[in-house]
Amino acid sequence: MSCPLRDDFLRDGFILLRGGIPLPLLEELRSGLAPILAHRGLGRIGTLRHQTILEPSSYHPSFKEFLDLPRLNRAAAAVIDSTDIAFAGLGVLIGSADHRVCRWHRDFKDGYPELPALLKRHHADFIQFNCALYDDLSLWVVPGSHRRASTPGESAFSARFDVVGFNGTYEQARAIDPDPLSGMPGAINVVLAAGDCVLYNPLLWHAAEYRPEWIRTTLHGGWRKTEMMYAFEAMRWGLEHNPWLLEPSYLGDAGTFLGPQLARYAEAVRHFHPELTAPAHATG
Numbered sequence: 526m527s528c529p530l531r532d533d534f535l536r537d538g539f540i541l542l543r544g545g546i547p548l549p550l551l552e553e554l555r556s557g558l559a560p561i562l563a564h565r566g567l568g569r570i571g572t573l574r575h576q577t578i579l580e581p582s583s584y585h586p587s588f589k590e591f592l593d594l595p596r597l598n599r600a601a602a603a604v605i606d607s608t609d610i611a612f613a614g615l616g617v618l619i620g621s622a623d624h625r626v627c628r629w630h631r632d633f634k635d636g637y638p639e640l641p642a643l644l645k646r647h648h649a650d651f652i653q654f655n656c657a658l659y660d661d662l663s664l665w666v667v668p669g670s671h672r673r674a675s676t677p678g679e680s681a682f683s684a685r686f687d688v689v690g691f692n693g694t695y696e697q698a699r700a701i702d703p704d705p706l707s708g709m710p711g712a713i714n715v716v717l718a719a720g721d722c723v724l725y726n727p728l729l730w731h732a733a734e735y736r737p738e739w740i741r742t743t744l745h746g747g748w749r750k751t752e753m754m755y756a757f758e759a760m761r762w763g764l765e766h767n768p769w770l771l772e773p774s775y776l777g778d779a780g781t782f783l784g785p786q787l788a789r790y791a792e793a794v795r796h797f798h799p800e801l802t803a804p805a806h807a808t809g
Contacts, residue, residue: 534604535648538671538729539715545597545722546656550590555658557585558617558742573627573692573735574745576616577766581775588615591656591744593780597722601748604649604724611754611789612770613747614763618655618663618733620741624695626734629665629683629709632727632762635675639759643728648672651760653747654724657717659740664715664723665706667730678710679730695734706734717743748786754793764794765801772803 534540546554561575561583578588591597592615602608632653633640643650648671655664667679686705689697698705706712709730715723725731727747735741753760771791773779779787794801 528603528606530600530603531606531649534652534724534726535672537668538648539666539668539723539725540600540604541715541717542596542600542722542724543718544720545600546591546594546658546720548720550587550594551658551720553585553587554591554744555742557587558658561617562619562742573621573625574616574618577614578617579615579767579769581769584775586777589776589779589783592746593783595782597654597656598782600724601652604652605748605750606649607750609751609789610748610786611751611793612783612786613651613653613749613790614766615744615746618741618743618745620663620737620739621692621735622737624734624736625692626686626689626695626698626705627692627732628686628689628698628705629679629730629732630691631670631675631730633759635680637759639757640674640728643757643759644673648726648728650750650753651727651747652724652749653727654722654745655717656722656744657719658742658744659719661717661721661741661743662714662739663733663735663741663743664717665709665712665732665734666715666725667709667711668713670711670730671726671728675730676710682709683730692735706732751789751793755796761793761797764790765798768794768801768803770803771795771801
């Protein structure tokens with residue numbers, strides 16, 4: 526039976542869930558992230574993202590509630606076409622104090638050894654999400670680019686920005702092309718209102734703009750089909766980022782959806798990173 530969410534994801538490489546975060550939880554998440562965001566620009570966290578927010582010292586119960594949202598998790602299971610999915614991290618995208626561009630890229634570049642095999646699959650084994658706590662106009666994508674190798678035009682346009690680096694200033698990028706985001710062939714802007722979520726394939730060409738006047742606080746994480754972690758190195762990216770979750774007692778009851786996902790995550794971490802143990806304060 527056809528599933529509209531999966532069909533759209535397979536075709537375009539992304540889907541939008543309008544109002545994916547309920548308003549009461551949205552307010553709790555903003556409050557929970559306030560201590561992290563207070564350090565923005567003070568040299569204590571990066572200016573564009575904080576890689577993980579589940580460390581016990583920064584954890585807030587709203588993060589677990591978000592990760593266990595039924596609508597979000599059912600959408601992921603529908604897209605992947607399986608409930609056997611694993612946790613794949615949680616960070617926050619926090620924007621920049623100056624005008625910057627996160628250049629056009631695919632998370633696994635052309636020439637990556639596993640890319641041909643990944644492109645032959647059903648293009649729904651690994652989902653990333655951006656869930657906006659405030660209106661977010663940052664993200665740009667090229668719909669459908671996850672299903673094929675890059676076109677010469679896409680590769681050439683991205684390569685022009687090699688001299689700028691991954692997160693260059695807008696002025697540097699604009700000196701190379703007057704339209705560093707919309708100039709990519711086939712590019713569209715994915716506009717999120719507060720509470721919206723976009724689920725996308727990391728093989729999709731994507732980029733982002735960061736303006737200092739935008740209050741960007743966007744949760745960033747995802748899921749992967751469990752068996753794919755054992756089949757592809759690409760599906761194991763980031764397993765080492767959350768060692769605290771090897772002993773997740775500080776979370777309490779992890780929930781109907783998150784609980785099994787964390788168990789699969791921990792099993793993979795122990796398999797591929799046996800040297801890792803949970804920090805002592807994780808159970809304190």
